[in-house]
Amino acid sequence: MPRTEDFDREIVLAKARDLFWQKGYNGTSMRNLVEVTGLNRSSIYNSFGNKKAIYKTLLIQYQEENEKIYTNALVRASNPLEGIRFVFENFIEEIVKDSQGRGCFSINCKVELSREDESIRDYLEKMQEHRIEFFKGLVQEGQDAHLINAKQSASQYAYFLFCTFQGMRTTGMFLRNRDILLQIVHNGLGVLRRDS
Amino acid sequence: MPRTEDFDREIVLAKARDLFWQKGYNGTSMRNLVEVTGLNRSSIYNSFGNKKAIYKTLLIQYQEENEKIYTNALVRASNPLEGIRFVFENFIEEIVKDSQGRGCFSINCKVELSREDESIRDYLEKMQEHRIEFFKGLVQEGQDAHLINAKQSASQYAYFLFCTFQGMRTTGMFLRNRDILLQIVHNGLGVLRRDS
DNA sequence: TCTTTTATGAAACAAACATTCCAATTATAT
DNA sequence: ATATAATTGGAATGTTTGTTTCATAAAAGA
Numbered sequence: 001m002p003r004t005e006d007f008d009r010e011i012v013l014a015k016a017r018d019l020f021w022q023k024g025y026n027g028t029s030m031r032n033l034v035e036v037t038g039l040n041r042s043s044i045y046n047s048f049g050n051k052k053a054i055y056k057t058l059l060i061q062y063q064e065e066n067e068k069i070y071t072n073a074l075v076r077a078s079n080p081l082e083g084i085r086f087v088f089e090n091f092i093e094e095i096v097k098d099s100q101g102r103g104c105f106s107i108n109c110k111v112e113l114s115r116e117d118e119s120i121r122d123y124l125e126k127m128q129e130h131r132i133e134f135f136k137g138l139v140q141e142g143q144d145a146h147l148i149n150a151k152q153s154a155s156q157y158a159y160f161l162f163c164t165f166q167g168m169r170t171t172g173m174f175l176r177n178r179d180i181l182l183q184i185v186h187n188g189l190g191v192l193r194r195d196s
Numbered sequence: 197m198p199r200t201e202d203f204d205r206e207i208v209l210a211k212a213r214d215l216f217w218q219k220g221y222n223g224t225s226m227r228n229l230v231e232v233t234g235l236n237r238s239s240i241y242n243s244f245g246n247k248k249a250i251y252k253t254l255l256i257q258y259q260e261e262n263e264k265i266y267t268n269a270l271v272r273a274s275n276p277l278e279g280i281r282f283v284f285e286n287f288i289e290e291i292v293k294d295s296q297g298r299g300c301f302s303i304n305c306k307v308e309l310s311r312e313d314e315s316i317r318d319y320l321e322k323m324q325e326h327r328i329e330f331f332k333g334l335v336q337e338g339q340d341a342h343l344i345n346a347k348q349s350a351s352q353y354a355y356f357l358f359c360t361f362q363g364m365r366t367t368g369m370f371l372r373n374r375d376i377l378l379q380i381v382h383n384g385l386g387v388l389r390r391d392s
Numbered sequence: 393t394c395t396t397t398t399a400t401g402a403a404a405c406a407a408a409c410a411t412t413c414c415a416a417t418t419a420t421a422t
Numbered sequence: 423a424t425a426t427a428a429t430t431g432g433a434a435t436g437t438t439t440g441t442t443t444c445a446t447a448a449a450a451g452a
Contacts, residue, residue, distance in 0.1 A: 002428040003419045026222030111307040160383045167363025168315045187387045198398040201451040
């Protein structure tokens with residue numbers, strides 16, 4: 001019975017995401033959103049809620065897509081250590097492709113909003129812990145298989161890997177040379193290598 | 197002859213910096229600035245310029261203070277490798293002290309404004325290169341003294357160190373456990389250690 | 393003390409902001 | 423074809439935005 005939405009949700013959300021990504025949350029106005037999506041104000045509010053709600057939708061969507069990048073990298077890998085390397089190499093490609101230096105959507109969100117918006121901080125804090133757990137699992141597997149040394153706990157190595165990841169994403173806003181980034185990863189992963 | 201300013205510049209700037217640090221550039225209004233400094237709007241404009249000008253003043257001031265943290269760490273060090281460690285340990289203390297998770301003022305600036313403000317991007321890009329050069333110099337000295345291995349160029353190690361630094365600052369917004377951070381640094385610096 | 397020069401206070405500015413309202417429209421299911 | 427229920431367009435909401443204006447106050451040198 002009802003009238004249906006007159007636009008492609010996916011396309012609209014992608015345009016909104018690119019806009020927020022470029023200008024940040026506070027730098028983006030509803031007017032900008034109207035212009036870039038081609039939707040009317042009412043349609044936006046009706047279909048996606050207010051500005052914060054749209055942004056949160058996009059943040060969650062971004063995290064879920066990133067989750068896939070993480071897990072897809074593992075499918076191709078023949079062991080946990082290689083899996084970790086593939087994950088990092090995937091993100092290097094993200095950085096190299098990002099010719100405008102927009103960085104990581106969720107790090108941008110963390111930096112801009114986590115201090116002032118408790119719900120966003122809680123969400124991102126959980127995601128950070130989740131990512132660290134992800135690395136921890138891989139390191140643990142690698143240690144069990146004697147591919148990764150056991151000088152430090154899997155947990156501690158996971159912190160180190162996550163830190164390297166966020167560092168590359170942030171540094172990568174101004175530094176998008178693939179070879180340099182690959183060497184950084186090589187150095188980071190060298191820490192895990194088994195004793196020879 | 198003229199009437200003099202009725203306030204302490206340093207105190208006013210410190211208050212403005214804390215405000216921008218907490219709320220970000222776009223999250224801060226002139227009204228907020230008036231409230232927190234206790235100055236009148238006209239006094240702010242008259243003495244410090246417009247919003248962007250104030251922010252840029254604070255950014256430059258922040259960078260200069262950070263520069264001192266870098267160089268002061270070296271004074272106490274007996275060799276370049278120890279110098280690098282001291283620099284990182286100093287920043288760990290900054291992170292641990294930062295109980296509200298405000299992060300690094302200049303990384304916050306980079307993430308929020310570098311895409312939209314060309315002059316800020318240029319400035320921060322130069323600063324990033326400057327910091328990398330700083331590390332490069334230390335690594336080179338360390339390699340010359342055979343305290344740091346020569347598996348990779350000083351320049352490449354400098355990128356790695358800078359990346360670790362930015363990673364710790366970003367990760368540290370949610371992770372302020374000194375021991376974990378010290379281990380991260382230990383792992384990072386382990387990459388440089390001479391071959392045994 | 394008087395003049396000069398600057399800082400200050402309060403009000404005013406237009407523009408931009410996020411959000412809401414309601415009438416008009418339109419797609420679907422009966 | 424018609425009734426239903428949601429989407430849409432456009433105007434209007436009242437705040438808040440950054441910045442300017444100008445008259446007043448006050449400090450310092452003569």
